[in-house]
Amino acid sequence: MSDSLRISRKFSQRSVMEAIVQGGPISRASIAKQTGLSKQTISEIVRALEVEGWVKETGRTSGHVGRTAVTYELVYDAAYIVAVDLGGTKVRVAITDLACQIFAEDTEPTDPRGGQYIVDQIVKLAFQAASRQRIARKKIRLAVVGVPGAPDAQTGRVLLAPNIAGFDKMDVVAAFERAFGFDAMLENDVNLAVLGENWLGQGQGIDNLAYVALGTGVGSGLMVGGQLVRGAINAAGELGFLPLGADPFEAESLRTGAFERAVASHGMADRYAALSGRVISVPAIFENAQNGDEAALAVLDETARYLVRGIGAIAAIANPEKVILGGSIGLRPEILERVKAFLPQCFPYPVNVETGELGSRAAIIGAAAIGLGQLHNTLFGVDAPDGRISLPRASMTALQEAVR
Amino acid sequence: MSDSLRISRKFSQRSVMEAIVQGGPISRASIAKQTGLSKQTISEIVRALEVEGWVKETGRTSGHVGRTAVTYELVYDAAYIVAVDLGGTKVRVAITDLACQIFAEDTEPTDPRGGQYIVDQIVKLAFQAASRQRIARKKIRLAVVGVPGAPDAQTGRVLLAPNIAGFDKMDVVAAFERAFGFDAMLENDVNLAVLGENWLGQGQGIDNLAYVALGTGVGSGLMVGGQLVRGAINAAGELGFLPLGADPFEAESLRTGAFERAVASHGMADRYAALSGRVISVPAIFENAQNGDEAALAVLDETARYLVRGIGAIAAIANPEKVILGGSIGLRPEILERVKAFLPQCFPYPVNVETGELGSRAAIIGAAAIGLGQLHNTLFGVDAPDGRISLPRASMTALQEAVR
DNA sequence: CTTTAATTCGTTCTGTTACCGAACTTATTA
DNA sequence: TAATAAGTTCGGTAACAGAACGAATTAAAG
Numbered sequence: 001m002s003d004s005l006r007i008s009r010k011f012s013q014r015s016v017m018e019a020i021v022q023g024g025p026i027s028r029a030s031i032a033k034q035t036g037l038s039k040q041t042i043s044e045i046v047r048a049l050e051v052e053g054w055v056k057e058t059g060r061t062s063g064h065v066g067r068t069a070v071t072y073e074l075v076y077d078a079a080y081i082v083a084v085d086l087g088g089t090k091v092r093v094a095i096t097d098l099a100c101q102i103f104a105e106d107t108e109p110t111d112p113r114g115g116q117y118i119v120d121q122i123v124k125l126a127f128q129a130a131s132r133q134r135i136a137r138k139k140i141r142l143a144v145v146g147v148p149g150a151p152d153a154q155t156g157r158v159l160l161a162p163n164i165a166g167f168d169k170m171d172v173v174a175a176f177e178r179a180f181g182f183d184a185m186l187e188n189d190v191n192l193a194v195l196g197e198n199w200l201g202q203g204q205g206i207d208n209l210a211y212v213a214l215g216t217g218v219g220s221g222l223m224v225g226g227q228l229v230r231g232a233i234n235a236a237g238e239l240g241f242l243p244l245g246a247d248p249f250e251a252e253s254l255r256t257g258a259f260e261r262a263v264a265s266h267g268m269a270d271r272y273a274a275l276s277g278r279v280i281s282v283p284a285i286f287e288n289a290q291n292g293d294e295a296a297l298a299v300l301d302e303t304a305r306y307l308v309r310g311i312g313a314i315a316a317i318a319n320p321e322k323v324i325l326g327g328s329i330g331l332r333p334e335i336l337e338r339v340k341a342f343l344p345q346c347f348p349y350p351v352n353v354e355t356g357e358l359g360s361r362a363a364i365i366g367a368a369a370i371g372l373g374q375l376h377n378t379l380f381g382v383d384a385p386d387g388r389i390s391l392p393r394a395s396m397t398a399l400q401e402a403v404r
Numbered sequence: 405m406s407d408s409l410r411i412s413r414k415f416s417q418r419s420v421m422e423a424i425v426q427g428g429p430i431s432r433a434s435i436a437k438q439t440g441l442s443k444q445t446i447s448e449i450v451r452a453l454e455v456e457g458w459v460k461e462t463g464r465t466s467g468h469v470g471r472t473a474v475t476y477e478l479v480y481d482a483a484y485i486v487a488v489d490l491g492g493t494k495v496r497v498a499i500t501d502l503a504c505q506i507f508a509e510d511t512e513p514t515d516p517r518g519g520q521y522i523v524d525q526i527v528k529l530a531f532q533a534a535s536r537q538r539i540a541r542k543k544i545r546l547a548v549v550g551v552p553g554a555p556d557a558q559t560g561r562v563l564l565a566p567n568i569a570g571f572d573k574m575d576v577v578a579a580f581e582r583a584f585g586f587d588a589m590l591e592n593d594v595n596l597a598v599l600g601e602n603w604l605g606q607g608q609g610i611d612n613l614a615y616v617a618l619g620t621g622v623g624s625g626l627m628v629g630g631q632l633v634r635g636a637i638n639a640a641g642e643l644g645f646l647p648l649g650a651d652p653f654e655a656e657s658l659r660t661g662a663f664e665r666a667v668a669s670h671g672m673a674d675r676y677a678a679l680s681g682r683v684i685s686v687p688a689i690f691e692n693a694q695n696g697d698e699a700a701l702a703v704l705d706e707t708a709r710y711l712v713r714g715i716g717a718i719a720a721i722a723n724p725e726k727v728i729l730g731g732s733i734g735l736r737p738e739i740l741e742r743v744k745a746f747l748p749q750c751f752p753y754p755v756n757v758e759t760g761e762l763g764s765r766a767a768i769i770g771a772a773a774i775g776l777g778q779l780h781n782t783l784f785g786v787d788a789p790d791g792r793i794s795l796p797r798a799s800m801t802a803l804q805e806a807v808r
Numbered sequence: 809c810t811t812t813a814a815t816t817c818g819t820t821c822t823g824t825t826a827c828c829g830a831a832c833t834t835a836t837t838a
Numbered sequence: 839t840a841a842t843a844a845g846t847t848c849g850g851t852a853a854c855a856g857a858a859c860g861a862a863t864t865a866a867a868g
Contacts, residue, residue: 012854029817038855039818066816067862208636220721224633231628231723232612233753241720241752243713244648248750258750259720309647313717316645316663317624319635346652346662348645349637416826433844442828443845470843471835 012037016045017054017380020074021098025058027069046072054078054379074098080135081375082126082143082180083367085189086110086118088163088216092361093125095135096368098375104129105364114165116175123179143176143184144192144371146363148219150234151186158186160235187370189213189363190237191228193326193356194221196366201357202324210320211356212239212311214335215327218260220310222318229318240264242313245306263306265329272299286332303329304338311339312347326356416441420449421458421784424478425502429462431473450476458482458783478502484539485779486530486547486584487771489593490514490522492567492620496765497529499539500772502779508533509768518569520579527583547580547588548596548775550767552623554638555590562590564639591774593617593767594641595632597730597760598625600770605761606728614724615760616643616715618739619731622664624714626722633722644668646717649710667710669733676703690736707733708742715743716751730760 012035019031028046032039049055050072058073076099083102085092087110094105106125111117122145130137149161149168156171158164176184194211197203203211203223211221220237222229229236238257245262246253253261261267265282273279276295280288288296307330311323325336336355343351356362416439423435432450436443453459454476462477480503487506489496491514498509510529515521526549534541553565553572560575562568580588598615601607607615607627615625624641626633633640642661649666650657657665665671669686677683680699684692693700711734715727729740740759747755760766 027817040820040856041854043818044853061817062863064816065814065864067818069817222721224628224635225631227629227631229628229633229722232725233723235753236721236723238720238723241716243716243720243750248713248716249709253750254752257752305653309652312645312647312652314721316642316647317626317640317718317721318633319637319640319642321636346647346657348658348661349639431844444829444847445827447845448826465844466836468843469837469841471845473844 012041013045013049014376014380016042017049017376020049020055020072021376025071025073027061027071029069076101077135077139079375079379080130080140081368081371082140083364083371084122084126084143084145085192085361085364085367086122086145086147086164087189088148091118091122091125092364093122093129094364094368095126095129095133095140096372098372100368100372102365102368103133103135110164112165115167115170118164118167119172119175119179123176126180137181140180141182142371142375143180143182144367144374145172145176145184145186146189146192146367147172147186148189148217150188150238152234156186159233160238185370185374187367188219188221188230188234188237190219190221190326191230192221192364192366192370193358193362194223194324194366195228195369196358196362196364197324197326197356198223198366199369200365201362202354203322206321208318208320210311210314210318210323211362212307212314212323212325212330213327214263214307214325214330216265218257218264218310218327220314222314222320224318239310242310244309244313259306259310263303263310267306268299268303268329271302272296275299282329286334289334300334301338304335305342307335308339308342308346311343311351311353315347315351320351322352322354324354324356326359326362328360331355331359416445417449417453418780418784420446421453421780424453424459424476425780429475429477431465431475433473480505481539481543483779483783484534484544485772485775486544487768487775488526488530488547488549489596489765489767489771490526490549490551490568491593492552495522495526495529496768497526497533498768498772499530499533499537499544500776502776504772504776506769506772507537507539514568516569519571519574522568522571523576523579523583527580530584541585544584545586546775546779547584547586548771548778549576549580549588549590550593550596550771551576551590552593552621554592554642556638560590563637564642589774589778591771592623592625592634592638592641594623594625594730595634596625596768596770596774597762597766598627598728598770599632599773600762600766600768601728601730601760602627602770603773604769605766606758607726610725612722612724614715614718614722614727615766616711616718616727616729616734617731618667618711618729618734619669621668622661622714622731624718626718626724628722643714646714648713648717663710663714667707667714671710672703672707672733675706676700679703686733690738693738704738705742708739709746711739712743712746712750715747715755715757719751719755724755726756726758728758728760730763730766732764735759735763 015035016031019034020026028042032042054075055072056075057070059071061069076097079098081096083094090107091110092107095103106129111121147158148163149158151158156173158167158172161167173184173186190213194209198209203209207226209223213219218239220239240257240260242259244259246258248258268282272285285296285299289300339353358365419439420435423438424430432446436446458479459476460479461474463475465473480501483502485500487498494511495514496511499507510533515525551562552567553562555562560577562571562576565571577588577590594617598613602613607613611630613627617623622643624643644661644664646663648663650662652662672686676689689700689703693704743757762769
């Protein structure tokens with residue numbers, strides 16, 4: 001019996017595709033070197049992929065010794081996916097091709113009537129964008145929708161989502177699939193944000209990564225060993241309920257969450273009002289702080305001090321390599337500098353904290369990432385237990401340009 | 405191109421082994437049904453395994469229509485592993501065969517000189533147990549050592565282990581491998597405890613599981629998607645540093661950990677002393693509480709209230725399906741009943757909390773589990789990304805009997 | 809500037825491994 | 839004797855490997 005591992009055609013096909021996706025235009029000989037498969041096998045697989053329309057010849061190499069090689073590339077427009085970031089106030093919809101390039105990206109206020117209205121709004125936006133870019137609907141294979149809550153895989157509902165009306169009472173996945181006419185996936189928005197930063201932002205190449213989104217509410221996304229942590233009922237990362245900050249045994253903490261009360265925008269505004277006697281918005285607090293307002297500065301310090309404890313809790317439990325801050329408050333540099341100053345005062349070993357590079361677009365980029373991964377897997381992958389495919393890192397620039 | 409997935413021989417061999425390990429004495433026809441492979445293939449693989457000495461014929465079926473079937477079983481003594489639970493005060497060493505039966509199990513006080521002395525002590529204990537059971541050293545393939553700290557895979561050292569002298573300055577893995585003469589693995593003891601409870605205890609079949617060990621110190625182990633969470637530097641589960649309980653910004657909290665100060669045995673004793681003016685041990689506090697001592701009861705309440713906040717933090721961040729309590733304090737029913745009473749007061753959705761079934765032996769059983777999994781993988785598995793093998797559940801009784 | 813050597817690309821051809829499936833034999837019970 | 843289940847034999851086939859070889863290109867030698 002030979003010790004070498006023989007793998008099925010499909011399995012190899014997948015690694016060949018990976019090499020082509022990542023290696024840009026690449027010759028068959030190079031693929032053979034990269035994958036360790038024989039030249040003959042690569043030729044067979046590439047031929048099959050070409051016939052099926054997934055890759056195509058794009059040129060030849062030159063300038064080096066030896067025979068020129070024919071190079072192959074992805075047929076980028078062979079399939080598309082829809083990426084959606086659904087928030088309480090705004091919906092963002094984007095369309096991505098196989099090269100991971102984001103084509104259209106549209107934002108609209110979320111339909112306040114909720115439920116089916118939101119589904120219809122998103123589908124309308126997606127199809128509008130598709131026809132604007134002259135993309136055939138048949139080529140769209142998958143939609144990934146980020147939602148502020150915990151999607152339930154069994155029922156298709158979204159739990160713990162107070163900001164989206166009706167999603168807790170309907171099969172949202174089924175509704176999307178009906179309206180779209182193709183597969184749809186739901187995912188928590190902060191989970192998508194980690195994936196986004198892991199793919200193209202601050203967290204590239206980091207397998208153990210946490211994302212803390214701080215704005216109107218708080219949430220966290222956690223990646224362990226390159227995989228998302230979703231929890232038993234998809235409620236992992238419901239950081240608002242961390243028993244920190246406000247007294248967790250008060251009734252109000254049971255509703256809103258002790259940590260959320262202390263650290264999110266409401267808590268900041270309340271704290272400012274208590275200190276100064278004036279009721280102003282969170283952006284105004286940041287502005288006042290820049291002008292030296294003592295109360296505003298105290299509020300920022302206090303907020304950061306609470307946030308640091310939340311980050312410490314994540315670090316103590318999951319020990320991520322990096323913690324990325326996001327959300328309208330978490331993205332502010334004033335918060336980051338304070339967090340970096342306070343964290344070593346209450347946590348023994350260093351924790352790497354940075355703000356997200358992708359800003360408010362982290363979630364939609366994460367949706368694209370998860371969708372593309374899923375698509376690559378269903379098209380070229382085996383039903384392997386670890387169905388990860390590594391997406392290329394290159395397209396960030398293309399992506400930024402495409403979205404003016 | 406066929407759509408069916410063909411997998412290498414080795415891959416199938418692995419699932420055949422799994423069927424034999426779990427299915428006890430089993431016929432080739434049954435294996436074929438279970439695995440979906442053809443009878444012919446099963447015959448080939450079983451023949452190969454028999455030649456290599458991993459399985460053997462053990463009997464025949466009877467009493468049903470049709471031809472009798474030859475049944476096969478594991479050759480249980482084809483290989484052994486050493487499982488070790490190294491604590492600050494006690495070392496526990498056990499030897500397990502391929503059937504997951506724990507043979508010998510010895511406990512000794514930990515050599516206080518630390519470092520190489522402990523390594524030698526463990527190796528001596530293991531080889532003593534082996535020769536007592538007449539196990540050939542050559543058949544021992546692997547040692548798994550649970551340590552109270554964070555093993556560093558790169559350097560082989562153990563970090564954050566104040567109770568084991570010298571392990572932070574030497575390559576412990578290399579030292580064990582030199583002394584044993586076979587492979588050795590280090591793992592955090594609480595991580596092993598989760599694995600143990602997941603295998604044979606409270607957490608059977610639960611993929612998202614947390615274990616909180618509360619005794620002299622606090623620690624937690626977390627499983628997500630059936631995999632251990634180890635963190636970037638193996639410091640996941642250093643629950644003592646949770647910024648809860650004592651003021652995390654005090655200097656002492658930075659050393660000992662804010663949560664550990666509040667909830668572990670020192671904190672309990674201090675609290676009792678503050679309330680009653682008397683200095684007594686933690687077991688004595690529990691005893692007094694049973695006799696109605698007000699101060700002792702208050703200390704238990706307070707400890708549980710802190711513990712509940714720690715559990716809430718784990719639930720908010722990772723959302724496990726179940727949280728198992730362990731450690732000398734965590735195993736006490738007085739703590740569990742209080743935790744169950746207090747948790748709903750500060751956490752919005754239900755968290756399933758139970759005490760560990762395996763008691764203080766959770767870690768060593770976890771070590772056996774991880775070792776057997778590893779062994780099955782190296783012997784029969786592919787180098788698949790997800791190298792889990794499901795171990796049989798049956799041997800718990802055998803295990804309990806074996807250890808009087 | 810030609811010739812030759814070195815180098816790389818890609819194909820053809822010939823295995824080998826790890827499977828499947830049908831047909832057939834064997835053994836057992838009802 | 840019929841029904842049924844276990845196990846083998848035989849003949850495929852997909853998915854690879856590997857060696858040999860031709861084809862194309864550049865660098866170096868003459």
